[in-house]
Amino acid sequence: MAGDNDPQTKSFHNVVSNEKLENVYIEEVVVNRITEEDLMKLSRESMTMYSRTGLRILAIMFVQGCNQAGYGVDWAVIGGINAFDAWHSYFGFGTSGFTYGTITALMRIGTVCSAPFLAFADIIGLRGINFLGNFIVLFAALLQGFATNLPMFMAGRFFLGPGSALMSGPQYMAEIAPVHLRGRLVGIFGACFQVGSIVMSAGLIGLSTMKSDWGWRIPLVLQGVFPLIVCVTIYLVSPESPRYLVQRGKREEAKKVIAKYQTASGSVDEPIVGIVLGQIEESLETTRTAFRQSWDFRVFFTRVVRYRLLVLILYSCFQSIDQLGISLGLTAVYFVFTSVGAYLVDKFRRRILIFSGTSTLVIMWMLMFQIFSTLLIATMHNLCPVEILSLPLRAKGMGLYFIFPETSKLSLEEIYAVFETPGIKPVRMSLKIQEAKERARMNWEEQQN
Helix, strand or coil: CCCCCCHHHHHHHHHHHCCEECCEECCHHHHCCCCHHHHHHHHHHHCCCCCHHHHHHHHHHHHHHHHHHHHHHHHHHHHHHCCCHHHHHHHCCCCCHHHHHHHHHHHHHHHHHHHHHHHHHHHHHHHHHHHHHHHHHHHHHHHHHCCCCHHHHHHHHHHHHHHHHHCCHHHHHHHHCCHHHHHHHHHHHHHHHHHHHHHHHHHHHHHCCCCCCHHHHHHHHHCCHHHHHHHHHHHHHCCCCHHHHHHCCCHHHHHHHHHHHHCCCCCCCCHHHHHHHHHHHHHHHHHCCCCCCCCCHHHHHCHHHHHHHHHHHHHHHHHHHCCCCCHHHHHHHHHHHHHHHHHHCCCCCHHHHHHHHHHHHHHHHHHHHHHHHHHHHHHHHHHHHHHHCCHHHHHHHHHHCCCCCCCCCCCHHHHHHHHHCCCCCHHHHHHHHHHHHHHHHHHHHHHHC
Protein backbone atom coordinates (compact mmCIF):
# COMPACT_ATOMS: atom_id res chain seq x y z
CA MET A 1 0.00 0.00 0.00
CA ALA A 2 1.00 3.58 -0.25
CA GLY A 3 2.85 4.90 2.73
CA ASP A 4 0.90 6.08 5.78
CA ASN A 5 2.17 9.63 5.30
CA ASP A 6 0.85 9.82 1.76
CA PRO A 7 -1.97 12.43 1.80
CA GLN A 8 -3.93 10.38 -0.71
CA THR A 9 -3.73 7.31 1.51
CA LYS A 10 -4.88 9.37 4.52
CA SER A 11 -7.74 10.74 2.49
CA PHE A 12 -8.83 7.25 1.48
CA HIS A 13 -8.61 6.05 5.07
CA ASN A 14 -10.53 9.01 6.47
CA VAL A 15 -13.39 8.73 3.99
CA VAL A 16 -13.81 4.99 4.29
CA SER A 17 -13.50 5.03 8.06
CA ASN A 18 -16.64 7.18 8.11
CA GLU A 19 -18.62 4.90 5.82
CA LYS A 20 -21.42 3.06 7.60
CA LEU A 21 -22.96 0.01 5.98
CA GLU A 22 -26.05 -1.63 7.42
CA ASN A 23 -25.14 -0.27 10.88
CA VAL A 24 -21.75 -1.94 10.66
CA TYR A 25 -18.59 0.10 10.12
CA ILE A 26 -16.12 -1.22 7.57
CA GLU A 27 -13.55 -3.18 9.49
CA GLU A 28 -10.06 -1.81 9.83
CA VAL A 29 -8.77 -4.70 7.73
CA VAL A 30 -10.81 -3.38 4.80
CA VAL A 31 -9.70 0.20 5.35
CA ASN A 32 -6.13 -0.96 4.96
CA ARG A 33 -6.93 -2.59 1.64
CA ILE A 34 -8.87 0.03 -0.25
CA THR A 35 -6.12 2.13 -1.81
CA GLU A 36 -6.39 0.25 -5.08
CA GLU A 37 -6.38 3.55 -6.99
CA ASP A 38 -2.88 4.12 -5.63
CA LEU A 39 -1.89 0.61 -6.66
CA MET A 40 -3.33 1.05 -10.17
CA LYS A 41 -1.42 4.30 -10.56
CA LEU A 42 1.78 2.76 -9.27
CA SER A 43 1.31 -0.21 -11.59
CA ARG A 44 0.99 2.10 -14.60
CA GLU A 45 4.12 3.96 -13.56
CA SER A 46 6.07 0.75 -12.96
CA MET A 47 5.62 -0.76 -16.41
CA THR A 48 4.41 0.02 -19.90
CA MET A 49 3.56 -2.26 -22.79
CA TYR A 50 6.29 -0.48 -24.79
CA SER A 51 9.04 -2.27 -22.89
CA ARG A 52 10.60 -5.71 -22.52
CA THR A 53 8.12 -6.42 -19.76
CA GLY A 54 5.31 -5.56 -22.16
CA LEU A 55 6.73 -8.02 -24.69
CA ARG A 56 6.83 -10.71 -22.01
CA ILE A 57 3.18 -10.04 -21.18
CA LEU A 58 2.29 -10.24 -24.89
CA ALA A 59 4.13 -13.56 -25.15
CA ILE A 60 2.14 -14.92 -22.21
CA MET A 61 -1.01 -13.55 -23.78
CA PHE A 62 -0.20 -15.38 -27.03
CA VAL A 63 0.21 -18.71 -25.24
CA GLN A 64 -2.93 -18.29 -23.16
CA GLY A 65 -4.77 -16.98 -26.23
CA CYS A 66 -3.93 -20.23 -28.01
CA ASN A 67 -5.33 -21.95 -24.93
CA GLN A 68 -8.70 -20.25 -25.38
CA ALA A 69 -8.64 -20.41 -29.19
CA GLY A 70 -8.25 -24.18 -28.92
CA TYR A 71 -11.41 -24.24 -26.83
CA GLY A 72 -13.22 -22.30 -29.56
CA VAL A 73 -12.05 -24.81 -32.17
CA ASP A 74 -13.38 -27.69 -30.06
CA TRP A 75 -16.86 -26.18 -30.00
CA ALA A 76 -16.93 -25.23 -33.69
CA VAL A 77 -15.69 -28.47 -35.20
CA ILE A 78 -18.51 -30.82 -34.22
CA GLY A 79 -21.18 -28.60 -35.72
CA GLY A 80 -19.16 -28.22 -38.91
CA ILE A 81 -18.48 -31.87 -39.64
CA ASN A 82 -22.15 -32.65 -39.08
CA ALA A 83 -22.69 -31.30 -42.60
CA PHE A 84 -20.23 -33.86 -44.04
CA ASP A 85 -22.09 -36.84 -45.48
CA ALA A 86 -18.86 -38.85 -45.46
CA TRP A 87 -18.69 -38.54 -41.65
CA HIS A 88 -22.23 -39.85 -41.19
CA SER A 89 -21.78 -42.71 -43.63
CA TYR A 90 -18.39 -43.78 -42.22
CA PHE A 91 -19.77 -44.39 -38.74
CA GLY A 92 -23.10 -45.63 -40.07
CA PHE A 93 -25.48 -43.55 -37.98
CA GLY A 94 -26.94 -41.66 -40.93
CA THR A 95 -29.05 -38.74 -39.79
CA SER A 96 -29.82 -40.12 -36.33
CA GLY A 97 -30.45 -37.12 -34.10
CA PHE A 98 -29.98 -39.19 -30.95
CA THR A 99 -26.48 -40.32 -31.94
CA TYR A 100 -25.40 -36.84 -32.99
CA GLY A 101 -26.87 -35.33 -29.82
CA THR A 102 -24.98 -37.85 -27.70
CA ILE A 103 -21.71 -37.08 -29.48
CA THR A 104 -22.24 -33.36 -28.98
CA ALA A 105 -23.12 -33.76 -25.29
CA LEU A 106 -20.13 -35.97 -24.49
CA MET A 107 -17.81 -32.97 -24.22
CA ARG A 108 -20.11 -31.37 -21.62
CA ILE A 109 -20.38 -34.64 -19.75
CA GLY A 110 -16.60 -34.94 -19.65
CA THR A 111 -16.31 -31.37 -18.37
CA VAL A 112 -18.72 -32.02 -15.50
CA CYS A 113 -17.03 -35.30 -14.57
CA SER A 114 -13.59 -33.67 -14.44
CA ALA A 115 -14.56 -30.51 -12.55
CA PRO A 116 -13.36 -31.70 -9.11
CA PHE A 117 -9.92 -32.46 -10.55
CA LEU A 118 -9.25 -28.74 -10.99
CA ALA A 119 -8.21 -28.90 -7.34
CA PHE A 120 -4.93 -30.32 -8.66
CA ALA A 121 -4.03 -26.71 -9.54
CA ASP A 122 -3.37 -26.23 -5.81
CA ILE A 123 -0.79 -29.02 -6.03
CA ILE A 124 0.96 -28.75 -9.41
CA GLY A 125 0.35 -25.07 -10.12
CA LEU A 126 -1.53 -23.30 -12.88
CA ARG A 127 1.16 -23.95 -15.48
CA GLY A 128 1.03 -27.65 -14.74
CA ILE A 129 -2.74 -27.86 -14.89
CA ASN A 130 -2.76 -25.86 -18.14
CA PHE A 131 -0.18 -28.18 -19.69
CA LEU A 132 -2.12 -31.24 -18.58
CA GLY A 133 -5.40 -29.91 -19.98
CA ASN A 134 -3.89 -29.08 -23.36
CA PHE A 135 -2.11 -32.43 -23.53
CA ILE A 136 -5.43 -34.23 -22.95
CA VAL A 137 -7.09 -32.15 -25.70
CA LEU A 138 -4.23 -33.00 -28.07
CA PHE A 139 -4.70 -36.68 -27.29
CA ALA A 140 -8.48 -36.38 -27.77
CA ALA A 141 -8.03 -34.62 -31.13
CA LEU A 142 -5.82 -37.42 -32.45
CA LEU A 143 -8.20 -40.04 -31.07
CA GLN A 144 -11.11 -38.49 -32.98
CA GLY A 145 -9.17 -37.72 -36.15
CA PHE A 146 -7.91 -41.30 -36.53
CA ALA A 147 -10.99 -43.05 -35.10
CA THR A 148 -11.85 -46.31 -36.84
CA ASN A 149 -15.20 -46.86 -35.11
CA LEU A 150 -17.89 -44.88 -33.33
CA PRO A 151 -16.93 -45.84 -29.72
CA MET A 152 -13.37 -44.65 -30.39
CA PHE A 153 -14.69 -41.36 -31.76
CA MET A 154 -17.00 -40.92 -28.77
CA ALA A 155 -14.14 -41.58 -26.37
CA GLY A 156 -12.14 -38.81 -28.03
CA ARG A 157 -15.10 -36.44 -27.78
CA PHE A 158 -15.51 -37.28 -24.08
CA PHE A 159 -11.83 -36.60 -23.32
CA LEU A 160 -12.19 -33.12 -24.81
CA GLY A 161 -14.27 -32.29 -21.72
CA PRO A 162 -11.62 -32.93 -19.05
CA GLY A 163 -8.96 -31.32 -21.20
CA SER A 164 -10.98 -28.17 -21.74
CA ALA A 165 -11.95 -27.99 -18.06
CA LEU A 166 -8.32 -28.13 -16.95
CA MET A 167 -7.33 -25.21 -19.21
CA SER A 168 -7.41 -22.67 -16.35
CA GLY A 169 -6.36 -19.77 -18.57
CA PRO A 170 -8.56 -16.98 -17.14
CA GLN A 171 -7.45 -17.82 -13.62
CA TYR A 172 -3.81 -17.72 -14.69
CA MET A 173 -4.16 -14.42 -16.55
CA ALA A 174 -5.91 -12.79 -13.58
CA GLU A 175 -3.06 -13.78 -11.28
CA ILE A 176 -0.08 -12.99 -13.51
CA ALA A 177 -1.27 -9.78 -15.20
CA PRO A 178 -0.19 -6.34 -13.89
CA VAL A 179 -2.89 -4.73 -11.78
CA HIS A 180 -3.83 -2.02 -14.29
CA LEU A 181 -4.03 -4.50 -17.20
CA ARG A 182 -5.81 -7.38 -15.48
CA GLY A 183 -9.37 -6.70 -16.67
CA ARG A 184 -8.29 -5.81 -20.19
CA LEU A 185 -6.09 -8.87 -20.67
CA VAL A 186 -8.65 -11.31 -19.30
CA GLY A 187 -11.25 -9.73 -21.59
CA ILE A 188 -8.99 -10.13 -24.63
CA PHE A 189 -8.32 -13.70 -23.54
CA GLY A 190 -12.05 -14.41 -23.73
CA ALA A 191 -12.21 -12.96 -27.25
CA CYS A 192 -9.66 -15.54 -28.41
CA PHE A 193 -12.42 -18.15 -28.21
CA GLN A 194 -14.00 -16.50 -31.24
CA VAL A 195 -10.65 -16.52 -33.06
CA GLY A 196 -10.54 -20.30 -32.77
CA SER A 197 -14.14 -20.64 -33.87
CA ILE A 198 -13.61 -18.38 -36.90
CA VAL A 199 -10.46 -20.22 -37.98
CA MET A 200 -12.16 -23.60 -37.74
CA SER A 201 -15.36 -22.40 -39.46
CA ALA A 202 -13.31 -21.02 -42.36
CA GLY A 203 -11.33 -24.24 -42.60
CA LEU A 204 -14.50 -26.31 -42.66
CA ILE A 205 -15.81 -24.29 -45.60
CA GLY A 206 -12.65 -25.06 -47.54
CA LEU A 207 -12.73 -28.75 -46.65
CA SER A 208 -16.41 -29.20 -47.43
CA THR A 209 -15.62 -29.89 -51.09
CA MET A 210 -13.51 -32.95 -50.22
CA LYS A 211 -15.40 -36.18 -50.78
CA SER A 212 -12.94 -38.47 -49.00
CA ASP A 213 -12.84 -39.24 -45.28
CA TRP A 214 -10.01 -36.77 -44.86
CA GLY A 215 -12.54 -34.00 -45.37
CA TRP A 216 -13.83 -34.59 -41.82
CA ARG A 217 -10.68 -36.12 -40.33
CA ILE A 218 -8.44 -33.09 -41.01
CA PRO A 219 -10.49 -30.59 -38.94
CA LEU A 220 -10.62 -33.06 -36.06
CA VAL A 221 -6.84 -33.48 -36.13
CA LEU A 222 -6.44 -29.69 -36.39
CA GLN A 223 -8.12 -29.42 -32.98
CA GLY A 224 -4.72 -30.33 -31.62
CA VAL A 225 -2.78 -27.44 -33.22
CA PHE A 226 -3.45 -24.80 -30.56
CA PRO A 227 -2.99 -27.24 -27.65
CA LEU A 228 0.31 -28.37 -29.20
CA ILE A 229 1.52 -24.75 -29.31
CA VAL A 230 0.61 -24.34 -25.64
CA CYS A 231 2.31 -27.57 -24.58
CA VAL A 232 5.53 -26.61 -26.39
CA THR A 233 5.71 -22.99 -25.21
CA ILE A 234 4.02 -22.70 -21.82
CA TYR A 235 7.08 -23.65 -19.75
CA LEU A 236 9.32 -21.50 -21.96
CA VAL A 237 7.22 -18.33 -21.86
CA SER A 238 4.86 -18.41 -18.89
CA PRO A 239 6.08 -18.18 -15.28
CA GLU A 240 4.33 -19.84 -12.39
CA SER A 241 1.69 -17.79 -10.60
CA PRO A 242 3.16 -15.67 -7.75
CA ARG A 243 0.25 -16.67 -5.54
CA TYR A 244 0.99 -20.34 -6.04
CA LEU A 245 4.69 -19.75 -5.33
CA VAL A 246 3.94 -17.91 -2.09
CA GLN A 247 1.47 -20.61 -1.14
CA ARG A 248 4.28 -23.14 -1.59
CA GLY A 249 6.73 -21.12 0.50
CA LYS A 250 8.80 -19.89 -2.47
CA ARG A 251 8.67 -16.22 -1.48
CA GLU A 252 11.87 -15.08 -3.20
CA GLU A 253 10.91 -16.78 -6.45
CA ALA A 254 7.49 -15.12 -6.32
CA LYS A 255 9.18 -11.77 -5.75
CA LYS A 256 11.30 -12.22 -8.86
CA VAL A 257 8.27 -13.16 -10.96
CA ILE A 258 6.38 -10.05 -9.84
CA ALA A 259 9.40 -7.87 -10.58
CA LYS A 260 9.98 -9.41 -14.00
CA TYR A 261 6.38 -9.24 -15.22
CA GLN A 262 5.03 -6.15 -13.46
CA THR A 263 7.92 -3.67 -13.61
CA ALA A 264 9.89 -2.22 -16.51
CA SER A 265 13.18 -2.39 -14.61
CA GLY A 266 12.76 -5.95 -13.36
CA SER A 267 14.11 -4.90 -9.97
CA VAL A 268 12.76 -6.55 -6.83
CA ASP A 269 13.29 -3.22 -5.07
CA GLU A 270 10.47 -1.53 -6.99
CA PRO A 271 7.69 -0.42 -4.58
CA ILE A 272 4.98 -2.30 -6.45
CA VAL A 273 6.78 -5.61 -5.89
CA GLY A 274 6.58 -5.32 -2.13
CA ILE A 275 2.98 -4.13 -2.23
CA VAL A 276 1.71 -6.96 -4.45
CA LEU A 277 3.69 -9.55 -2.49
CA GLY A 278 2.35 -8.15 0.77
CA GLN A 279 -1.23 -8.41 -0.47
CA ILE A 280 -0.71 -12.02 -1.47
CA GLU A 281 0.87 -12.93 1.86
CA GLU A 282 -1.84 -11.14 3.83
CA SER A 283 -4.56 -12.95 1.92
CA LEU A 284 -2.88 -16.31 2.42
CA GLU A 285 -2.27 -15.70 6.11
CA THR A 286 -5.94 -14.89 6.66
CA THR A 287 -7.09 -18.13 5.07
CA ARG A 288 -4.17 -20.42 5.87
CA THR A 289 -5.91 -22.24 8.69
CA ALA A 290 -9.34 -22.19 7.08
CA PHE A 291 -8.93 -24.38 4.01
CA ARG A 292 -5.90 -26.59 4.14
CA GLN A 293 -6.73 -29.51 1.90
CA SER A 294 -7.01 -29.28 -1.87
CA TRP A 295 -9.69 -31.96 -1.85
CA ASP A 296 -11.63 -30.58 1.14
CA PHE A 297 -14.85 -29.41 -0.53
CA ARG A 298 -16.53 -28.77 2.81
CA VAL A 299 -15.50 -25.15 2.32
CA PHE A 300 -18.49 -24.76 0.00
CA PHE A 301 -20.85 -25.23 2.94
CA THR A 302 -19.61 -22.22 4.94
CA ARG A 303 -21.73 -19.05 4.92
CA VAL A 304 -19.20 -16.85 3.13
CA VAL A 305 -18.43 -19.40 0.44
CA ARG A 306 -22.11 -20.16 -0.11
CA TYR A 307 -22.62 -16.53 -1.12
CA ARG A 308 -19.72 -16.65 -3.59
CA LEU A 309 -21.06 -19.87 -5.04
CA LEU A 310 -24.54 -18.40 -5.41
CA VAL A 311 -23.14 -15.46 -7.41
CA LEU A 312 -21.18 -17.79 -9.72
CA ILE A 313 -24.18 -20.03 -10.31
CA LEU A 314 -26.39 -17.04 -11.12
CA TYR A 315 -23.78 -15.65 -13.50
CA SER A 316 -23.45 -18.95 -15.29
CA CYS A 317 -27.22 -19.17 -15.69
CA PHE A 318 -27.15 -15.76 -17.38
CA GLN A 319 -24.21 -16.86 -19.52
CA SER A 320 -26.01 -20.00 -20.63
CA ILE A 321 -29.45 -18.52 -21.18
CA ASP A 322 -28.26 -15.17 -22.59
CA GLN A 323 -31.72 -13.66 -22.62
CA LEU A 324 -34.09 -11.91 -20.22
CA GLY A 325 -37.69 -11.14 -21.11
CA ILE A 326 -38.83 -7.70 -19.97
CA SER A 327 -42.56 -7.93 -20.51
CA LEU A 328 -43.59 -4.30 -20.33
CA GLY A 329 -40.90 -3.07 -22.73
CA LEU A 330 -41.52 -5.87 -25.19
CA THR A 331 -45.26 -5.28 -25.10
CA ALA A 332 -44.80 -1.56 -25.78
CA VAL A 333 -42.48 -2.26 -28.71
CA TYR A 334 -44.91 -4.82 -30.05
CA PHE A 335 -47.78 -2.33 -29.92
CA VAL A 336 -45.88 0.48 -31.68
CA PHE A 337 -44.50 -1.59 -34.53
CA THR A 338 -47.66 -3.61 -35.02
CA SER A 339 -49.38 -0.31 -35.67
CA VAL A 340 -46.71 0.64 -38.21
CA GLY A 341 -46.96 -2.81 -39.79
CA ALA A 342 -50.69 -2.41 -40.21
CA TYR A 343 -49.99 0.69 -42.30
CA LEU A 344 -47.40 -1.12 -44.45
CA VAL A 345 -49.76 -3.96 -45.34
CA ASP A 346 -51.49 -1.87 -47.98
CA LYS A 347 -48.28 -0.33 -49.30
CA PHE A 348 -46.35 -3.50 -50.18
CA ARG A 349 -47.12 -6.96 -51.44
CA ARG A 350 -47.72 -9.62 -48.82
CA ARG A 351 -44.89 -11.90 -49.96
CA ILE A 352 -42.40 -9.04 -49.97
CA LEU A 353 -43.32 -8.18 -46.38
CA ILE A 354 -43.11 -11.80 -45.23
CA PHE A 355 -39.81 -12.67 -46.92
CA SER A 356 -38.06 -9.37 -46.22
CA GLY A 357 -39.32 -9.34 -42.63
CA THR A 358 -38.22 -12.90 -41.92
CA SER A 359 -34.78 -12.52 -43.49
CA THR A 360 -34.16 -9.18 -41.77
CA LEU A 361 -35.32 -10.61 -38.46
CA VAL A 362 -32.93 -13.54 -38.67
CA ILE A 363 -29.95 -11.42 -39.74
CA MET A 364 -30.55 -8.67 -37.18
CA TRP A 365 -31.15 -11.14 -34.38
CA MET A 366 -27.90 -12.96 -35.06
CA LEU A 367 -25.87 -9.77 -35.38
CA MET A 368 -27.36 -7.94 -32.40
CA PHE A 369 -27.19 -11.03 -30.22
CA GLN A 370 -23.51 -11.52 -31.02
CA ILE A 371 -22.67 -7.84 -30.61
CA PHE A 372 -24.17 -7.43 -27.15
CA SER A 373 -23.35 -10.92 -25.94
CA THR A 374 -19.65 -10.54 -26.78
CA LEU A 375 -19.45 -6.83 -25.89
CA LEU A 376 -21.05 -6.98 -22.46
CA ILE A 377 -21.20 -10.60 -21.28
CA ALA A 378 -18.49 -12.75 -22.89
CA THR A 379 -15.52 -10.91 -21.37
CA MET A 380 -17.05 -11.23 -17.90
CA HIS A 381 -17.40 -14.96 -18.42
CA ASN A 382 -13.68 -15.37 -17.71
CA LEU A 383 -13.08 -12.39 -15.42
CA CYS A 384 -15.83 -12.53 -12.77
CA PRO A 385 -15.28 -16.07 -11.44
CA VAL A 386 -11.52 -15.68 -10.91
CA GLU A 387 -12.00 -12.32 -9.18
CA ILE A 388 -14.80 -13.45 -6.89
CA LEU A 389 -13.13 -16.64 -5.67
CA SER A 390 -10.40 -16.18 -3.05
CA LEU A 391 -7.07 -17.95 -3.50
CA PRO A 392 -7.81 -21.16 -1.54
CA LEU A 393 -11.13 -21.54 -3.37
CA ARG A 394 -10.06 -20.51 -6.84
CA ALA A 395 -9.08 -23.87 -8.30
CA LYS A 396 -12.02 -25.67 -6.66
CA GLY A 397 -14.48 -22.91 -7.49
CA MET A 398 -13.47 -22.76 -11.14
CA GLY A 399 -14.27 -26.45 -11.20
CA LEU A 400 -17.88 -25.74 -10.12
CA TYR A 401 -17.91 -22.30 -11.62
CA PHE A 402 -20.84 -23.00 -13.87
CA ILE A 403 -22.24 -14.18 -8.03
CA PHE A 404 -22.76 -10.08 -8.14
CA PRO A 405 -20.64 -7.60 -6.24
CA GLU A 406 -18.84 -4.95 -8.31
CA THR A 407 -15.22 -6.09 -8.70
CA SER A 408 -13.96 -3.34 -11.01
CA LYS A 409 -10.90 -1.51 -9.63
CA LEU A 410 -10.69 -3.83 -6.63
CA SER A 411 -7.67 -6.04 -6.09
CA LEU A 412 -8.14 -9.77 -5.60
CA GLU A 413 -7.33 -9.27 -1.93
CA GLU A 414 -9.88 -6.48 -1.59
CA ILE A 415 -12.52 -8.68 -3.17
CA TYR A 416 -11.67 -11.28 -0.56
CA ALA A 417 -12.30 -8.66 2.14
CA VAL A 418 -15.66 -7.75 0.61
CA PHE A 419 -16.83 -11.33 1.02
CA GLU A 420 -15.13 -12.18 4.31
CA THR A 421 -15.99 -9.11 6.44
CA PRO A 422 -18.71 -10.27 8.85
CA GLY A 423 -22.02 -8.52 9.29
CA ILE A 424 -22.27 -6.69 5.96
CA LYS A 425 -23.74 -7.27 2.50
CA PRO A 426 -21.00 -7.85 -0.12
CA VAL A 427 -22.79 -6.08 -2.98
CA ARG A 428 -23.45 -2.91 -1.04
CA MET A 429 -20.01 -2.95 0.53
CA SER A 430 -18.25 -3.27 -2.82
CA LEU A 431 -20.18 -0.30 -4.21
CA LYS A 432 -19.63 1.81 -1.09
CA ILE A 433 -15.90 1.12 -1.18
CA GLN A 434 -15.72 2.29 -4.78
CA GLU A 435 -17.73 5.42 -3.98
CA ALA A 436 -15.48 6.19 -1.03
CA LYS A 437 -12.34 5.71 -3.09
CA GLU A 438 -13.63 7.93 -5.88
CA ARG A 439 -14.57 10.74 -3.47
CA ALA A 440 -11.23 10.44 -1.75
CA ARG A 441 -9.40 10.61 -5.06
CA MET A 442 -11.29 13.73 -6.11
CA ASN A 443 -10.73 15.41 -2.72
CA TRP A 444 -7.03 14.64 -2.88
CA GLU A 445 -6.76 16.05 -6.40
CA GLU A 446 -8.52 19.24 -5.26
CA GLN A 447 -6.08 19.57 -2.38
CA GLN A 448 -3.14 19.14 -4.74
CA ASN A 449 -4.47 21.89 -7.02
